[in-house]
Each structure stands twice: as structure tokens, then as C-alpha cells.
Amino acid sequence: MEGVGSPLVAGKERTGGKARGIARRATLSDVAAEAGVSTAVVSYVLNGGPRNVSETTRIAVEQAMEKLNYRRNPVASALTAGRSNLVGLLVPDQSNPFFAELAGEFEREGRARGYLTMLGNTSHDASIELDYVRALADWRVRAVFVASVNEHEFVVDGCPIIYVHSAPAKSRLTAALFDDFGGGITATRHLIAHGYEDIHCLAGPSDFGPFGHRRRGWEAAMSEAGLSTKGRVHYVAASRLEAARQIRDLMMGDRCPRAIFSTSDEQALSVLRAAAEAGKSIPGDVALVGFDGIAEALQGRPRITTIALPLRRLAVEVFNAIEDCGSTDRRHEPLQGQLTIGETCGCQVA
Structure with missing residues (x-):
């Protein structure tokens, strides 16, 4: 098994018809030559077997590796170990x-x-x-x-x-x-608890994955409260700038939402930009709850009320x-996000 190390072993390269000395990386053979042993013995030292080597030989090999600054090739090691x-x-x-x-x-x-x-x-x-x-x-x-x-x-x-x-x-x-579905319910219930009824949902560009689960959580909470979802779902772009343009058009239209549940903090940040451009205040004109808990949402101004996810x-x-890996039925229990109160939902915060 070959390895790579620092360019300490002399070699030759031809440039313009002339040979000049260059350095190349140390190999397993270089270590073996330096230690006065076979490449197989070097391999035994590196891999801890399968054959035993004497303490004197092991020290000689390790000193040779240190002198040549030899390090193992991770790809070669992977092919050997699987x-x-x-x-x-x-x-x-x-x-x-x-x-x-x-x-x-x-x-x-x-x-x-x-x-x-x-x-x-x-x-x-x-x-x-x-x-x-x-x-x-x-x-x-x-x-x-x-x-x-x-x-x-x-x-x-x-x-x-x-x-x-x-x-x-x-x-x-x-x-x-x-738990994207549960988080969508929690976020929407929080807005409902403030007395908002005209709550719109900003979904992702498609209904696949977390965006879809979070939208369905909003839908479930709205239904539970007897509130209409008709005409209140908006599929917006993943790009923050493009999403802000779409949301600005919504805010400047005839049906500006009283509250928005955003299925990602990226979209929630787009809402802040769109509101500024449309002359709307957050939460005075439009209340807002996001989802993800990214640093910019939690630490920006204003701080966004959001479902913070436990990435760690x-x-x-x-x-x-x-x-x-490879086993079936290994879906772990969904990790719960935490409603983190900011300055965009209408809560009084210090």
C-alpha cells in the first residue's frame, strides 16, 4: 500500500531539455529503504499487523516515516480497509x-x-x-x-x-x-393566539420535503381554529431577492395579509425587505413568524419570531x-424545534 508525504525525496524533471532536481512525495518504498526493511514490514507497522514486528524494527520504521515526513494515502487506505x-x-x-x-x-x-x-x-x-x-x-x-x-x-x-x-x-x-409538520402547527397557533385571523403561508418553490410538511401544519392549525386558508398560500422563490419581489407585490395588493407564517427564515427575511419597500411595519401592519432559527433571524434587527431547529x-x-447504515425502518423520532419569541409576532419583548 503506497502513501504520500512531504516533497522530501529527490527526483528529476526535464525542462527545456535540461534535467533539474525536484522534490517528490515519500512513498512506502522510500520508508522501507530508509529503515532497511521490506515494504511488507512497513505495512505491518502501519496497520498493526497481520504479522508482528520487533520493537527495534518498529522504532526504525517510525523514525524513517518521521524523517521523510511520510503520511498515508487516505484513498489507498480506504481501498485496503474497505x-x-x-x-x-x-x-x-x-x-x-x-x-x-x-x-x-x-x-x-x-x-x-x-x-x-x-x-x-x-x-x-x-x-x-x-x-x-x-x-x-x-x-x-x-x-x-x-x-x-x-x-x-x-x-x-x-x-x-x-x-x-x-x-x-x-x-x-x-x-x-x-418535526416540520408539528412546527408548522406551533407557529400558526402562536399567531392565532394573538387574535390574527387573516394568516397567510409562504411556502417554498415546491411542496416537497420540509416546505410541504410545514405548509400542511399551517393548514391543520387554521382548520382547527375554523379559519379559511383559501387564497392564502403563496409559493415563492428560493432566492431571497426574488422572494422579496413576490412578497412586496402581495403586500402592495388589495389583500395585504395581517399575519404571515413563513416556512423558512430565508423567506421571513424576504418579508422584512418587502415590508420596508412597501411601507409596511412589522408587526404593526403585518405580523410574522419564520422557521429554522438561523443566526441572522435570531440576532438581526428586528429579531424574528421563529421555530428554531436543533442542528447540533x-x-x-x-x-x-x-x-x-443500510438497515430498514431506521427513521428516527423527528427532532422538535422550539418556538423562539422575537420582535415580529406582536409579543412584548425586552
Whole structure:
């Protein structure tokens, strides 16, 4: 098994017909030559077997590795061991603050457990998602965490998949999700408790995954209270600027909502922008509750009332689930978000 290290071993390169000395990375053979042993013995030291080596030989090999600054090739190690210390994380759009924060939590938890996280952006494209999974499978990653945009489950041989945040409805693969439906109910009930009746819902560009579950939670709470949902669902763009334009048009129309449940904080931030452009005050003219709990929503001005999701707990749960990869019926209990009161719903806050 070969390895790579710092460029300490001399080699030759021809430039313009002349040979000049260059440095190349140390290999397993270089370590063996330096220590005066076979490459097999170096491999035994690196892998702790399968054959024993004497203490004197082990020290000689380790000193040679240190001298040459040798380090193992992770791909070669993965091919030998059958699995690497790499994990993949696929998100629809890392520029979205929610997915950026989710990726940060996964990277921190992975490092604490000895894993390195490779991040891929699928651009809301199911075919790109599948291409990434296939490529990561070739790297023998320990698992791929997928915030899926695909309504249909796919399986790639030799590549454990764990769905996070969103998953195909009928998937039987391991999945760690949030209680989006329950969160939608909680957010809407909070607005109803303020006495608002004309409560509109800002849904995502499609009804797939969390957006759809949250919209259905709003619908259930409205029905429970005997309030109409007719004409009060608005499917807006994922882009904050485009969503703000659509919401501004709504606010400047004949039926400006008295309250809005936004199925993401990205959209809630678009509401703030649109309200400023339309000359509406929040919450004086339009009350607002978001969903996700991103830092910009919780710490901005005004602070948005939102359902804050436990991203840290999600990261811990999915890394715990790595050992269950490939098993069926591994849908974990949905993680509950917390209603976090800000300045946009009408509550009196300090």
C-alpha cells in the first residue's frame, strides 16, 4: 500500500531539455529503504499487523516515516480497509444560511469523531445529487448525508446513505428529520393566539420535503381554529431577492395579509425587505413568524419570531446512526424545534 508525504525525496524533471532536481512525495518504498526493511514490514507497522514486528524494527520504521515526513494515502487506505474516515454531506445550496449552519455543525461533530466531511452542492437538482453519491461511493466514504431534493429513493451499491432534513416520502433508508409538520402547527397557533385571523403561508418553490410538511401544519392549525386558508398560500422563490419581489407585490395588493407564517427564515427575511419597500411595519401592519432559527433571524434587527431547529442534535444523531447504515425502518423520532419569541409576532419583548 503506497502513501504520500512531504516533497522530501529527490527526483528529476526535464525542462527545456535540461534535467533539474525536484522534490517528490515519500512513498512506502522510500520508508522501507530508509529503515532497511521490506515494504511488507512497513505495512505491518502501519496497520498493526497481520504479522508482528520487533520493537527495534518498529522504532526504525517510525523514525524513517518521521524523517521523510511520510503520511498515508487516505484513498489507498480506504481501498485496503474497505471504508475511509471521510463522510459526504450533500445540500441543495450552501449559500443558503440554513445549510451553511447545518454544514458547520456536521463538520464540527465529524472532526470530534475523527471524520473529515466533504461538502457538495446539488443546486436543487436530483441528477446532480445522484452524481455526487456515485462519486463519493468511489472514494469509499463511511456514509453520505443527504438533504435530499429527490422525491424518489435511490440506492448506490457500497455507499451507505443517511437522509437529513429532507427525504423521499417512502424511503426506508436511515433518516434523521425535524418535526416540520408539528412546527408548522406551533407557529400558526402562536399567531392565532394573538387574535390574527387573516394568516397567510409562504411556502417554498415546491411542496416537497420540509416546505410541504410545514405548509400542511399551517393548514391543520387554521382548520382547527375554523379559519379559511383559501387564497392564502403563496409559493415563492428560493432566492431571497426574488422572494422579496413576490412578497412586496402581495403586500402592495388589495389583500395585504395581517399575519404571515413563513416556512423558512430565508423567506421571513424576504418579508422584512418587502415590508420596508412597501411601507409596511412589522408587526404593526403585518405580523410574522419564520422557521429554522438561523443566526441572522435570531440576532438581526428586528429579531424574528421563529421555530428554531436543533442542528447540533441532528449532527450528533446522524453520526450515531452511521453504524445503522443500510438497515430498514431506521427513521428516527423527528427532532422538535422550539418556538423562539422575537420582535415580529406582536409579543412584548425586552
